Amino acid sequence: MTRMPGPLRFAAVRHGLVVIVLAAAVAGYTQIAGSFADFQLAQIAIYVMAIAGLTVLTGLNGQVSLGHGALMAIGGYSAALVMQHDPNGHLPLAVVLVIATAATAVAGGIIGVAAARLRGPYLAGATLALAVGIPQLAVARQFAHTLGGEQGLTVRSPQAPSFLGSSFSLEHWLSWICAAGALVVLFLLSNLVTSRYGRTFRAVRDDEIAAALAGIHVARTQVLAFVVSAASAGLGGALLGVVTSLVAPAGFTLVLSIALLTGIVLGGLGSIVGAVWGSILVVYVPQWSTDLAHSLSFSTVMGSYFAVAFYGLVLIVVMLVFPSGLQGGIVRLWGMAASRVRRG
Amino acid sequence: MLSVHDLRVSYGAVEAISGVSLEVPDGAVTAVLGANGAGKTTLLRTITGLVRPRSGRVAYDGVELTSLRAEEIVRRGVAHVPEGRGVIQDLTVDENLRLGALWRSDRDDRKKALEEVYELFPPLDTRRRQSAYTLSGGERQMLAIGRALMARPKLLLLDEPSLGLAPLITAQIMALLRQLSSESGLTVLLVEQNARSALSIADQGIVLALGKVVVTAEASRLAEDEDLRHHYLGF
Amino acid sequence: MHEFVSFTLSGVTQGMIYSALAMSLVLIWRGTRIVNFAQGAMGMITTYVAITVVDRGDSYWWALVIAILAGVIIGGLVELVLVRPVESKPPLNAVIVTLGLLILLEAIAGMVWGGRYRSFPPAFSVQGVFVGSSRINLSPFDIFTICAVLAVMVGLLVLFRWTSIGLRMRAAAFEPEVARLLGVRVGRMLTLGWALAAGAGSLAGLLVAPNVFLYPSNMDAVLVYGFTAAILGGLDSPVGALIGGLGIGLALSYIGGYEGASLETIGALVILIALLMVRPEGLFTRVAPRRV
Numbered sequence A: 001m002t003r004m005p006g007p008l009r010f011a012a013v014r015h016g017l018v019v020i021v022l023a024a025a026v027a028g029y030t031q032i033a034g035s036f037a038d039f040q041l042a043q044i045a046i047y048v049m050a051i052a053g054l055t056v057l058t059g060l061n062g063q064v065s066l067g068h069g070a071l072m073a074i075g076g077y078s079a080a081l082v083m084q085h086d087p088n089g090h091l092p093l094a095v096v097l098v099i100a101t102a103a104t105a106v107a108g109g110i111i112g113v114a115a116a117r118l119r120g121p122y123l124a125g126a127t128l129a130l131a132v133g134i135p136q137l138a139v140a141r142q143f144a145h146t147l148g149g150e151q152g153l154t155v156r157s158p159q160a161p162s163f164l165g166s167s168f169s170l171e172h173w174l175s176w177i178c179a180a181g182a183l184v185v186l187f188l189l190s191n192l193v194t195s196r197y198g199r200t201f202r203a204v205r206d207d208e209i210a211a212a213l214a215g216i217h218v219a220r221t222q223v224l225a226f227v228v229s230a231a232s233a234g235l236g237g238a239l240l241g242v243v244t245s246l247v248a249p250a251g252f253t254l255v256l257s258i259a260l261l262t263g264i265v266l267g268g269l270g271s272i273v274g275a276v277w278g279s280i281l282v283v284y285v286p287q288w289s290t291d292l293a294h295s296l297s298f299s300t301v302m303g304s305y306f307a308v309a310f311y312g313l314v315l316i317v318v319m320l321v322f323p324s325g326l327q328g329g330i331v332r333l334w335g336m337a338a339s340r341v342r343r344g
Numbered sequence B: 001m002l003s004v005h006d007l008r009v010s011y012g013a014v015e016a017i018s019g020v021s022l023e024v025p026d027g028a029v030t031a032v033l034g035a036n037g038a039g040k041t042t043l044l045r046t047i048t049g050l051v052r053p054r055s056g057r058v059a060y061d062g063v064e065l066t067s068l069r070a071e072e073i074v075r076r077g078v079a080h081v082p083e084g085r086g087v088i089q090d091l092t093v094d095e096n097l098r099l100g101a102l103w104r105s106d107r108d109d110r111k112k113a114l115e116e117v118y119e120l121f122p123p124l125d126t127r128r129r130q131s132a133y134t135l136s137g138g139e140r141q142m143l144a145i146g147r148a149l150m151a152r153p154k155l156l157l158l159d160e161p162s163l164g165l166a167p168l169i170t171a172q173i174m175a176l177l178r179q180l181s182s183e184s185g186l187t188v189l190l191v192e193q194n195a196r197s198a199l200s201i202a203d204q205g206i207v208l209a210l211g212k213v214v215v216t217a218e219a220s221r222l223a224e225d226e227d228l229r230h231h232y233l234g235f
Numbered sequence C: 001m002h003e004f005v006s007f008t009l010s011g012v013t014q015g016m017i018y019s020a021l022a023m024s025l026v027l028i029w030r031g032t033r034i035v036n037f038a039q040g041a042m043g044m045i046t047t048y049v050a051i052t053v054v055d056r057g058d059s060y061w062w063a064l065v066i067a068i069l070a071g072v073i074i075g076g077l078v079e080l081v082l083v084r085p086v087e088s089k090p091p092l093n094a095v096i097v098t099l100g101l102l103i104l105l106e107a108i109a110g111m112v113w114g115g116r117y118r119s120f121p122p123a124f125s126v127q128g129v130f131v132g133s134s135r136i137n138l139s140p141f142d143i144f145t146i147c148a149v150l151a152v153m154v155g156l157l158v159l160f161r162w163t164s165i166g167l168r169m170r171a172a173a174f175e176p177e178v179a180r181l182l183g184v185r186v187g188r189m190l191t192l193g194w195a196l197a198a199g200a201g202s203l204a205g206l207l208v209a210p211n212v213f214l215y216p217s218n219m220d221a222v223l224v225y226g227f228t229a230a231i232l233g234g235l236d237s238p239v240g241a242l243i244g245g246l247g248i249g250l251a252l253s254y255i256g257g258y259e260g261a262s263l264e265t266i267g268a269l270v271i272l273i274a275l276l277m278v279r280p281e282g283l284f285t286r287v288a289p290r291r292v
């Protein structure tokens, strides 16, 4: 690697700078774009958190999770429950989010302990069961009273602070909060990935036995990856509740979990930057397909199926054509082209 | 006749066979000898289509084998008893044997072959319904050879049949191979670490080292020539 | 007491359906070391095929035959087109491909047949039969369900144990390379294995539909139950799939009966995790799983 000047030698400083630039770009973008763009930005930011978290788990640590939608549900419901116990809204949103994130991290830890003993298809099946099972808890007679059954729970929206002026809309404020959350997650995860922990994550993914021989505590590393990943998904889930003012089982279906998986596959299974691209696609494609359905004079429902079909096709095609993910595939194509040019 | 011409096989960057040419005359026993990692197993696996060569040709009775798949090659009369025997442990003795002939359409002859194999290996006869998992090493080797014979091959390839067997059993197996070759005209290509016992029954000996043929000679000459023996075979 | 008997009977019926699904997962696992997460969705699609046939006015039996044939064809095609290329790749690739297929099939069903819940006509009455003067919780359709699954199980058993094609399929599953040396066309056997498995999965889809309605994701939970049943029996064991299915069917029927139907999925989740923690090789396998 080439030597970087001064403070840029430190990964954290570089990541910080990137985050600041992105934050400025987001703020600028929301100034010129309309309120629908605000909503989309918030959505992208939410997916970035969950997909970056899943990237760390599956791409970097090699543990597949088909159940991250369930972790988002845990984050969302935690936030809603905290707010219900605070009917007058004394707690600042940040505190609610931290509690929800922590609750999901704890859940992630418990799941992680179990997951550390499972491999391949067994882990996939167990996490698939999570994705299908956890949202059903809200509907169960025993918990419906607390968790609101099929209707779910309402989530209070925060007020935009008054110093931003009266023309500063709520949607605007929500998109800023989500973007801020996503940038914090990206900053922390990027640093984690380049740190000592990131290296142990990868070592465990590449060869568990070799990692163990090198003195890495494999199970502990896997649980840690699950906790980090769950925390990111939990924050995303909590903010999803805040943005839509609602958490309900129908918002956390298997399709959500699979959309997240599609995001990491599009992002190249293991790159944090890729996770951002993956999130953008995962949010825009349903949008496009709804538009497409309209222009072909199909119903909106049809549009939503287009999007789901797209997720399915992406997962299949990428695995068949670019087994190392789209980003990996592009990198490979690029490498092939470059070597062709060099050979002349 | 089996003829191999300028064969090259590699696993990734590692070249396991580097330009091997050899001929296996019909009706004789040819022994392929060589140290660990010399490329013996790779040679057999390439002949029967389990590994694709990088270049070179393998022809049997004038048919090019390198373009055929493994499951087609046995239909050309070439049977392969793989290293470690390849007995299918989850199946019974009888099932293992029957499997060896299933591709042949002649039902009556399949039955006949089965009874012949049981006659040849009485220990198998008493264990027909037993799971192959329960067999001893010697019985497994009998099962593997018997199963190969079920195909009524013209050419039999064996990869280290003596592996893990007591000297007495090894001697019996070798004697059997000799007998099959002399009495029924079976061509045998025998890969062995145990050079002494292989040469005791072989007509021709071929020594491989680092993926190349270093010696081809009559078996008796190879066994007698002290220099060759010391240098390549270590006894 | 009466309640308990009633839950037991419905547990057996449901259990047989889970057994059929577990059986298809086991067949595919044995052949290709892949868990087919799309198995439920494949059964859902073929159930839509069946309902289309019934809607046209044809008989249930005709629909049943066509649906199972459709399942067999879809299964074979999926193996040929989607699974073959990932067979030699890391296990994660196959997981993602079958999951992608699951969601793709659900989307296709939604586009073609719409997302609304549809009731599916059972072949026989779903009213409990009388034993003496009291009605028990076992309907003619339940009896048909049990018999149909048992018939398929026996059919598969006969095929695998006593036919030469079954012998070839087993050899291809256990030792593909050795099987090839013995002239077994392994690729064809794997395709056939997927086809048969998908046929059994179609039957499961048809039998479960009158209970859970028919909609694109109606098999999601059933897939989890079938997977749990397959794990309970040990993914490698067809007999285990039968017993595992019954076990899960009974357990979920008691949970659903005494605690409420919405807890069934959670119940399956808890059972699955507990099983995987305590005995991942299942209760009925002799040998340890080859690749975990």
Ligand SMILES: Nc1ncnc2c1ncn2[C@@H]1O[C@H](COP(=O)(O)OP(=O)(O)OP(=O)(O)O)[C@@H](O)[C@H]1O
Pocket: B011, B014, B015, B016, B034, B035, B036, B037, B038, B039, B040, B041, B042, B043, B193
């Ligand atoms: N599947 C494989 N992948 C990579 N390298 C391999 C593979 N199989 C064999 N090799 C290498 O090819 C070379 C020849 O191996 P081969 O198994 O043919 O030797 P051999 O003569 O049969 O040895 P042995 O007597 O120990 O059985 C060795 O260097 C071995 O490491």
Ligand SMILES: [Mg+2]
Pocket: B040, B041, B042, B083
């Ligand atoms: Mg060898």
